[in-house]
């Protein structure tokens with residue numbers, strides 16, 4: 001007799017699923033999480049949709065070892081895993097690992113008590129009724145306490161949890177379900193119109209993408225929350241993606257005020273037990289609104305109705321390591337596979353999304369006015385050639401005068417410099433030696449708190465040497481250029497009585513720290529904020545009157561095709577922090593190139609014109625988004641092997657009539673974490689997929705085994 005068999009995908013870098021025998025009496029639905037033997041090890045895996053190989057003799061099959069106490073992965077998630085793997089060319093198991101971490105697999109710990117969930121249309125019985133009655137009397141009881149109070153077995157309580165009647169909740173904390181009508185805002189006519197379009201897109205219960213473009217402070221968040229409310233009314237789930245987890249605290253507060261219940265969070269900073277509880281709650285559908293980082297796309301949503309990508313232009317949405325996926329693009333795919341609406345929100349849409357909106361592929365709605373009549377900030381440049389800072393300083397007198405006036409008038413001010421640490425470079429004044437990282441093509445960044453030299457790419461640290469490592473001169477090592485810590489020092493000298501805060505990832509390590517900092521700013525415990533890109537995005541600081549950009553030219557030096565676009569977006573976001581409520585806002589950009597198109601765009605406030613100019617630059621050469629691009633990064637510990645591998649790839653490159661190949665050339669970091677890196681770029685017209693070309697190319701190429709080839713589809717910097 002034929003043994004029943006299933007294909008199981010393992011969360012490890014295998015592309016194929018492995019076949020196992022199903023022991024008698026075991027019921028396995030597709031997506032079920034099981035443990036299986038592989039070699040001598042036991043590992044978790046998910047029953048996949050692949051058809052098992054029936055030609056394999058029974059004796060070659062090992063049996064499934066057991067079932068995990070975890071919800072089955074829904075079909076929409078399984079199809080998504082397959083899709084992402086196919087698109088990024090990562091092994092399917094590596095993509096599955098983004099969804100299935102083994103530490104999520106046990107049932108949520110019982111230190112979490114039970115609270116009432118919203119089961120939808122589930123069977124009610126007398127014993128279930130008794131459990132719900134007992135639940136109402138107790139404060140988040142655990143399984144045993146609840147079963148005892150209701151006079152039922154623990155199995156009844158567990159089954160009710162699986163059916164969604166019960167949701168885990170930290171004892172003592174209130175976690176009611178979000179109520180779409182809890183505190184609906186009074187929308188302006190412009191906002192109301194946008195909200196109606198978004199609500200309808202969700203109510204349609206089918207796939208569609210809307211670009212929500214609105215100037216900073218126009219109420220994009222208020223408006224997309226109406227789409228979230230509609231998903232809740234439809235008894236579906238909603239996912240809001242944020243580019244930076246530091247923001248999640250301010251959003252949690254806002255969402256809780258709107259819906260009367262805190263959203264479920266998903267990001268790498270959660271403790272394992274909270275992650276586990278949230279994972280299970282999402283799978284059961286008990287958790288209705290999730291706010292998370294890009295990895296939240298891989299949660300096992302039971303019924304996803306809308307995905308919002310806030311600040312959709314952010315390059316932080318691109319994952320660079322492991323599975324190289326762009327969360328904005330994959331959010332659209334996730335929505336399509338779930339018959340859900342996708343909403344991309346930004347004040348400065350990516351060229352990709354703008355082009356999709358122009359072509360009609362995406363619906364496009366615009367909010368042109370700031371909420372409550374607040375004016376957009378007045379933006380001006382300070383020409384550093386004409387008004388240089390004092391020797392050894394970085395703030396021009398024009399900027400310090402403006403700061404002094406704002407602070408003297410009781411206003412709040414912000415200094416923005418997108419550079420962590422004290423100084424980006426340490427140099428010997430005697431011989432010119434620069435301290436670089438031993439593992440990377442990068443300078444070591446000087447930090448003061450805590451003190452030392454740090455590589456921002458590999459984490460290498462060393463103490464600041466007392467003598468020059470090259471010429472031996474004593475006390476000759478000098479910090480060159482500013483980081484935020486140095487700007488904070490200069491600000492302290494200029495304005496010793498003002499209360500200052502530094503917001504950079506070195507000082508603000510967790511969303512809780514960020515929330516505390518934001519509260520201090522909103523509560524006016526701070527006069528002057530000094531920060532990196534961490535302060536650029538999404539924050540709402542009502543009293544902020546002046547923003548000084550210390551080095552507006554910084555982002556333009558990158559040299560890649562998207563440098564201007566990214567720089568314009570970042571500076572526009574920073575500028576958008578100013579003047580959001582009652583106070584008029586003013587922004588001063590310190591620049592050596594005040595006539596650069598990026599500065600002109602910001603000063604004139606005409607982003608559409610900038611996008612047209614960018615499009616005109618990129619379209620003729622089929623650069624993204626007018627063509628497709630993939631990068632092959634060849635790396636090896638030995639630079640000779642990296643070169644040999646790169647030449648082998650170049651020799652096997654597809655012919656020019658099939659695709660354009662550029663390189664090999666040193667990768668943007670020719671040495672990174674101790675590996676030598678070369679890069680080849682492949683470009684095709686938009687209607688030609690790169691994956692089959694890449695696959696054939698890699699098969700032809702004779703790459704030395706000591707080298708590794710990483711594929712990056714749609715690289716963000718090129």
Ligand code: ADP
Nearest residue numbers: 185186187188216217218219220221222371540
């Ligand atoms: P954006 O996301 O476009 O930058 P926000 O949604 O953060 O804008 O809105 C800016 C500020 O204005 C927030 O404090 C928000 O609560 C407030 N706001 C926007 N629209 C309304 C409204 N209709 N009623 C009340 N407050 C609003």
Ligand code: ZN
Nearest residue numbers: 437440455458
């Ligand atoms: Zn390094």
